[in-house]
Amino acid sequence: MTDSLADPHLRAPGSPTGAGGAPRDIVILGSTGSIGTQAVDVVLKNPDRFRVTALSAAGGRPQLLAEQARRLGVRTVAVSREETVGQLREALRAEYAGDTGGTAGQLPEILAGPDAATELAASPCHTVLNGITGSIGLAPTLAALKAGRTLALANKESLIVGGPLVKAVAEPGQIVPVDSEHSALFQALLGGTRGEVRKLLVTASGGPFRGRSRAELADVTPQDALAHPTWEMGPVITINSATLVNKGLEVIEAHLLYDIPFERIQVVVHPQSAVHSMVEFTDGSTLAQCGPPDMRLPIALGLGWPERVPQAGPVFSWTEAMSWDFYPLDEEAFPSVPLAAHVGSLGGTAPAVFNAANEECVEAFLAGRLPFTGIVDTVAAVVEEHGSPRGTGLTLGDVLDAETWARQRAREMAARSQETAEARA
Structure with missing residues (x-):
């Protein structure tokens, strides 16, 4: 066991993928959501590195789930909403019927119900990517850890609501964070030992309302709040980014992942979302992890750790002029971050x-x-x-x-x- 759930100095359990080795078996939970669809894209572009054995989703997008299952050649698909099984089965039959290389006998097994994703999380594989949104991801997180799987964690809520439960079962090197901010911290922490860390600096785009006072936020509409200036995400996460609740949750997550006290975790507003987070060390050095705002980068690192996946996402054009800005957080307009730190300390x-x-x-x-x-x-x-x-x-x-x-x-x-x-x- 370890106090630091995500220690980058520890290699993830199991053998690395790559040259000459067999592809790493992956289970993707929440495959039809934002994280899941981008993870599927990473896998499809790297068939020599990754092989998906199972997919799970809520069930609201059966056609997409069926297409993913066929393209990835998975053995099992799962939906949490049992009433969608009929639609999924029809979608699978139609998808596989249109595949000249497939037959009805190759249709994947279907699991259904609220525990289906948890069952998949414990199934034989190397890495489980938990891309489920919400605290319903806690049971799958615990199941994956107890089964000894490497957990590529994008479901921050499961760690936040069940921190002590997760810490009780996670082994050293078993969790690799997929949130862009925590992946950035994970990488920057390689620059020193935990005892040399002075502060974690978690960056925030500021959302669509950066610079507005609390009074100016009173008449904000859902349409306004869903217009995030940098990232394309689901509606809940997008609203959380507008209120900065998402950043408050990330502060709690950083505390749990890296065992750094709340008073040494600071949120910095960075509108360009190019610097994903930073680590300040005791000698005065600050290391930043940078990259275009594209979730395929941290997803690929989570799936491939301790190796990096070449060409996982876009890169900056260093032949063009650009500038990056940083601002202090306005805690009066966005009180969610200090509230979250208070909650985390409780x-x-x-x-x-x-x-x-x-x-x-x-x-x-x-x-x-x-x-x-x-x-x-x-x-x-x-x-x-x-x-x-x-x-x-x-x-x-x-x-x-x-x-x-x-x-x-x-x-x-x-x-x-x-x-x-x-x-x-």
Whole structure:
């Protein structure tokens, strides 16, 4: 066991891929989402390095899942929504019927239900890429770690809500972070020992509302908030980037991954998203990991570690002029980051409450039931009502119970906020 869940000085378990070796077997969870589709692209461009054995998705995009299964030649596909199995089976038959090299007998096995992704996470493979969005990724994360798989972790929520549970089962070198910021820290930390680290500097684009005051955020619409200036992501993550809740979650994740105290983790606004994060060392040196804003780069590193995958993504054109800006975070306009640090320091079930309440508030905002500034205000109110956690032990049941309570309270508070706003109108 290790206090540092993602130690870049430790090689990931298992043999590296590459010249002369067999492709590394990969399971992709959340394959039809933003991370998953880009991971599929990385694999398809590197068939000598990677072979996907199984895919999982929620089930809302059966045609895409079927296409991925056929192109990758997977043995198993899984969907969490059992009612989508019929559509998936039809999509698979149509996809494989159009493949002149395939027959109906080669259709992959279908798993369905809320535990399907967890079952795949423990299946025989080298690396599990957890690209699921939300805390439902916790059970698959634990299953992959317990089964001894290398975990390429893009599902930050599973670590945030179940930090002690993950730390209890993760072996040294078993987790390779896929978030661009944590992949950057992972790489920059190779420049020194943990004892030489003074500060982790997590960069943030600032989202679509960088520079606005809190008062100027009051009338923000969902359409405004979904227009991220740099990254293309799913709606929940995009809204989290607009509120900077996503950056708050990343601060908690950095603390858990690298065992650095919260007071030594700082968020720096960097609109160009070229510097993905930095590490400041005790001698005054600062090492930055840079690259175009393309998630294929950290995904490829997560899948291939300890090797890099050539031509994984685009590179900068150093023959053209460019400039990079850095600004301090406006914590008054975006209080989510200090709130997250407070929640992380509380520990226990507090991070689960923070994350679950936020997911409910984002849904309410997208549905027009909560103003933009009401997202973090409501989350803060739910966290305050939850209070400090009692005791030192944490179980999966504790996390699930805390999430259920937090979701209910967030819905109630959002509804009350809407009623108040309508009454004033």
